[in-house]
Amino acid sequence: MAKPVSIEVWNPNGKYRVVSTKPMPGNRWIDLLIEQDCRVEICTQKKTILSVEDIIALIGDKCDGVIGQLTEDWGETLFSTLSRAGGKAFSNMAVGYNNVDVNAANKYGVAVGNTPVILTETTAELAASLSLSAARRIVEADEFMRAGLYDGWLPNLFVGNLLKGQTVGVIGAGRIGSAYARMMVEGFKMNLIYYDLYQATRLEKFVTAYGQFLKANGEQPVTWKRASSMEEVLREADVISLHPILDKTTYHLVNKDSLAIMKKEAVLVNCSRGPVIDEVALVEHLKQNPMFRVGLDVFEDEPYMKPGLADLKNAVVVPHIASASKWTREGMATLAALNVLGKIKGYPVWSNPNQVEPFLNENAPPPAANPSIVNAKALGLPVSRL
């Protein structure tokens, strides 16, 4: 793209120049930047995924910070360009930052922000929605009705999977994985098995307490189990949801061999990153196992699905919308903007990126700190005492 033909400019005479590669929900993020004397330029180009060349054009000769998207390739070229333009502040409008070469950012002294916590429950809710949609064949049944094929109740019409008393498996019991696990345990009385590199102590305590409550009320208590391997989860669980980060250890974590050890009537859900699953192997597995079902929010080669996936009735597919609630997306925009603003203003880094609520209170100015900088230690940034 040559110099973008469509740029929306706010506070044109602002001292600092902040570029956002996409329009983002809400106005608070813009107001917060303007209040601190930033000129805000928002790319409104009708092109969903901007290229490196597009973003170089947006950065121009002087730029103090950029708010970017998870679809963009932030590495050596863009961080050197931003540094040459005088910029040292970048934030993904996302909690995942596998699209960012943090080592390259470190090389040029550029802070890399992300947006944790704000999207935890929203994402977990979509993972639960996909679990139910796949287990109870909602999309198939909807299409059946719309096609005018329903001609009366039948004992075997769209029979699916019961969740109560079954086992839910979580791979990656971090913020979102734990929130999802609680929804499925507390909401559907499922038993939990999880695999993570770290013990999810808080999650275990919640499930234990809920089990005690159920037992005290004469019901079958729910249970939890920390698996010693991912394979143990895949073998035992009836519904499995993937919530790890994407890195070299989780690339194709689910592949032909791991799919083969899963129950033939299991449900697999992915709201993490597409490449966590070998999607070609998944398509073949779905074809060979019609009672195996998936709910996918992310895809290996987004925005494309691997050949054949779109034709499969035992797959529910949605376009990377897990964090798409109004409150969440506005909050992500605010956190991303405050990450960039904080670095420009020389603020310290917030001491606990897992408690960003103070930055989201619209009735009070945000703390003079960076909400979440993933390379704060590498850059030697001071930590806030607030």
Ligand SMILES: NC(=O)c1ccc[n+]([C@@H]2O[C@H](COP(=O)([O-])OP(=O)(O)OC[C@H]3O[C@@H](n4cnc5c(N)ncnc54)[C@H](O)[C@@H]3O)[C@@H](O)[C@H]2O)c1
């Ligand atoms: N689909 C969406 O719109 C959407 C929305 C939000 C987040 N995400 C994705 O979800 C990811 C998780 O977000 P989060 O806030 O829960 O992050 P988090 O850091 O709190 O949790 C990630 C968990 O993965 C675990 N993990 C890392 N490597 C692992 C491995 N090899 N095996 C098992 N577990 C492993 C970590 O120990 C951690 O507990 C993000 O990185 C992002 O890619 C997607």
Ligand SMILES: O=C(O)[C@H](O)CO
């Ligand atoms: O990593 C993330 O935050 C999601 O993929 C988008 O919300």
